[in-house]
Amino acid sequence: xxxxxxxxPLFGAIGLMPITVSFLLAMLMLLPLGSGIAGYATPHxxxxxxxxxxxxxxxxxxxxxxxxxxLFLDLWLGVPLGxxxxxxxxxxxxxxxxxxxxxxxxxxxxxxxxxxxxxGFFTISWLIMSAVAxxxxxxxxxxxxxxxxxxxxxPVAFVLGRLRRWVL
Amino acid sequence: MQTTGVSGRGARFKRVARGRDxxxxxxxxxxxxxxxxxxxxxxxxxxxxxANDLAAPLLSLLDGPIRATQAGLERVAGVGDIYxxxxxxxxxxxxxxxxxxxxxRLILENERLRQILKVPQREIPPLVTASVIxxxxxxxxxSVLINAGAGDNVATSLPVVDEEGLVGRTIEVGLLTTxxxxxxxxxxxxxxxxxxxxxxxxxxxxNEPFMRLRFLPVDSTAQIGDRVVTSGHGGLYPPDVPVAQxxxxxxxxxxxxxxxxxxxxxxxxxxDYRPLAPEAEAEQASGEEGTG
Numbered sequence: 001x002x003x004x005x006x007x008x009p010l011f012g013a014i015g016l017m018p019i020t021v022s023f024l025l026a027m028l029m030l031l032p033l034g035s036g037i038a039g040y041a042t043p044h045x046x047x048x049x050x051x052x053x054x055x056x057x058x059x060x061x062x063x064x065x066x067x068x069x070x071l072f073l074d075l076w077l078g079v080p081l082g083x084x085x086x087x088x089x090x091x092x093x094x095x096x097x098x099x100x101x102x103x104x105x106x107x108x109x110x111x112x113x114x115x116x117x118x119x120g121f122f123t124i125s126w127l128i129m130s131a132v133a134x135x136x137x138x139x140x141x142x143x144x145x146x147x148x149x150x151x152x153x154x155p156v157a158f159v160l161g162r163l164r165r166w167v168l
Numbered sequence: 169m170q171t172t173g174v175s176g177r178g179a180r181f182k183r184v185a186r187g188r189d190x191x192x193x194x195x196x197x198x199x200x201x202x203x204x205x206x207x208x209x210x211x212x213x214x215x216x217x218x219a220n221d222l223a224a225p226l227l228s229l230l231d232g233p234i235r236a237t238q239a240g241l242e243r244v245a246g247v248g249d250i251y252x253x254x255x256x257x258x259x260x261x262x263x264x265x266x267x268x269x270x271x272x273r274l275i276l277e278n279e280r281l282r283q284i285l286k287v288p289q290r291e292i293p294p295l296v297t298a299s300v301i302x303x304x305x306x307x308x309x310x311s312v313l314i315n316a317g318a319g320d321n322v323a324t325s326l327p328v329v330d331e332e333g334l335v336g337r338t339i340e341v342g343l344l345t346t347x348x349x350x351x352x353x354x355x356x357x358x359x360x361x362x363x364x365x366x367x368x369x370x371x372x373x374x375n376e377p378f379m380r381l382r383f384l385p386v387d388s389t390a391q392i393g394d395r396v397v398t399s400g401h402g403g404l405y406p407p408d409v410p411v412a413q414x415x416x417x418x419x420x421x422x423x424x425x426x427x428x429x430x431x432x433x434x435x436x437x438x439x440d441y442r443p444l445a446p447e448a449e450a451e452q453a454s455g456e457e458g459t460g
Contacts, residue, residue, distance in 0.1 A: 027226055030302040031234055032312065032433065042306060063190040067197070074201075075219035078304035078311050078340065078347050081212045082202035089194055096187070122307075129308045132205050137308060137354065141375050145307040 017167055018053035018060045021160065022069050025049050030076050043152035044145065046073055047121070050088055051114050051153075052160045054095035055103075057168065066092050080132045087121045110157070115150040122146040217340035217347070220302075220313055224345045227301040228315055235434070292327075292406045295440035296320045300433045301345070310350040310375060311336075314436060317344045325404060327439045333410035333427035334358065334398060335436050346438070350430055351411065352379055359401035360411050362390060368399045371411055371424055377431065379412055381422035390414050390422050406441045 025045035046069055053061045070085030077084070094117050102113050126142045205212050298320075302313035316322050318341050328335045328348045336356065340347040351358055356373035360381075367388040372380045384390060394414040400407030412424035 027223065027230070030223060030227060030304065030313070031230060032300050032303050042303070044306070063187065063194055067194040070198070072219075075216050076223050076302070076304065076313075077306055077309075078216060078313075079306060079308055080202060080205040081215070082198040082200075082205070083308075085194065085198040085201070089191060089198065093191055125308075128202065132202065133354075138375055141307040 014167060015060055017163075018049070018057060019065045019069070021163065022046050022049040022053070022061075022065075023072070025156075026069060026073050026076065029073070042145070043149040043156075044087075044118070045152070045156060046084070047087060047091060047118060047149065048114070048153050048156045049160065050091045051095060051117065052157050054092055055099060055110065056164060058092075058096060058099070060168075061092065063089060063092055080129065083125050083128055086128065087125055090121055090124070091117070107154070107157070111150075111153050114153045118149055118153075119146055122149075213340055217317075217342040217345075219342075220340070220345040220347060221317070221342040224301065224313075224315060224342075227313070228299075231299065231301050292439045292441045294437040295326065296322060296438050297435055298346075298438060299435055304347065308375070309355075310353040310373065310430075311339070312348050312350065312433060312436075314346050314348055314438075315344065316438060317342045317346050319343050320438075322346050322438055323442070327405045327409065327441050328436050329409060329439060330428045330433060330436050332429055333412070334405065335428045335430065335433065337404060338438065348436070351426060351428075352377060352430060358405060358411055359399045360396040361399040361407075362388065363395040363397050364391070365389075365394075368401065369396075371396060377425075378415070379424040379426065381414065381424050384422065390417060392417060395427075396424060406439065 025048075029042055029045050050061060050066060050069070066088040067085055070083075070088040071081070073079075073084040073088075074081045098113065098117075102109050122142050122145065126137060126139060130137045201212065296316045298314035298316035300312045301315045304311045304313060314328075322338060322341050324338055324341055326338045328337060334351055336348045336350040336353070338346045339349045349356060351371065351373055352375065353373045354375045356379075358371040358379075359368065360371045361368050362384075365388055367385050369384040369388075370382045372382050374380055381390060381396070392414055396411050396414070398405040398407055398409040398411055410427050412426045414422060415425040416423040
């Protein structure tokens, strides 16, 4: 009989893997990769990572970790403090409330759910940024970032999936 | 058995309640930070300046392999065009030689005229040359992170250029790193002058790869291909730094394409341009009038 798959949270160094990977992806978002200099075509890799790990190992990505990742992103990206914190906290809230509806479905459903969620959260971040700036910011660059982030979900989730099966 | 089920449900309920509390606590912190940004406190900007120093060592470490990979890919992609590119470069080299001779003559002439008229030097010395190690802003801001900071005497609001033209200005200075707001950022306004006509206007960033020319005098006519340079008004940027070129005109929308290579910045120069405070400027002006 095959041993039952590990369903309990893991602690110790391996249990920190989702946070570490998300942290490294945050670094990757900062690197000057080609057109990334222009900024508008950079996928939100941390949101993808948080969604992925929350969908598969929610206990390894607590609210505190989302808060810290969001804080570092805000600090490093140079956007107003709080924008990415709100986005990542809402990602966790969303996944924990909606996971029961899409858990176990095929990868396409996960991709679709992520895209819909990201659209909502990019809209919220656009509203926050507009409120901070005191004017309505252009929507097209936010829309482009949402498109790029949605597109990148599949390859990034694939890599994270390999990593999860290999390590956790 | 039932007792275990009840206690299990109880533990789960407690965990959910704890999670909900944590969510609202962190959300309150996020909103407080946002409020701090909105009400104009300089603290978040200062924190951000020093937070970039934390990321700098790793970004600098990753910078080398990334540049090597990009250069390798560009080399592979460029092999097919190498012959035509070589011919173009030879032609350009001939043209540049002629220009160099003309420029050297003009420099000497200019120098003599400056000495005769006692005009002060306008060249701005570079403060430091730095490498771009990070980007920022996501969809909302256009900024880059460079590996020079307060330790290299970099301060806020210094102009930054590359070999082609104006890149932006320094906004957040840490000990090892500095964030540079690009001229294409929505918050960037550069006072400029049309090189051909001398008319002054504003080059406005739009969070796009291009900029918009605004507040041009009604009787002025911009043409496609016109270069714009900084006018020096406002004191943030020195005069005559190349900024952009007019690339399209549709009704009152004049589009400018930056001359600097913003899509693939690698090295930039921070200029040592610290404009005088208004009082000092007035004093200097009155002093000059007195001696004249």
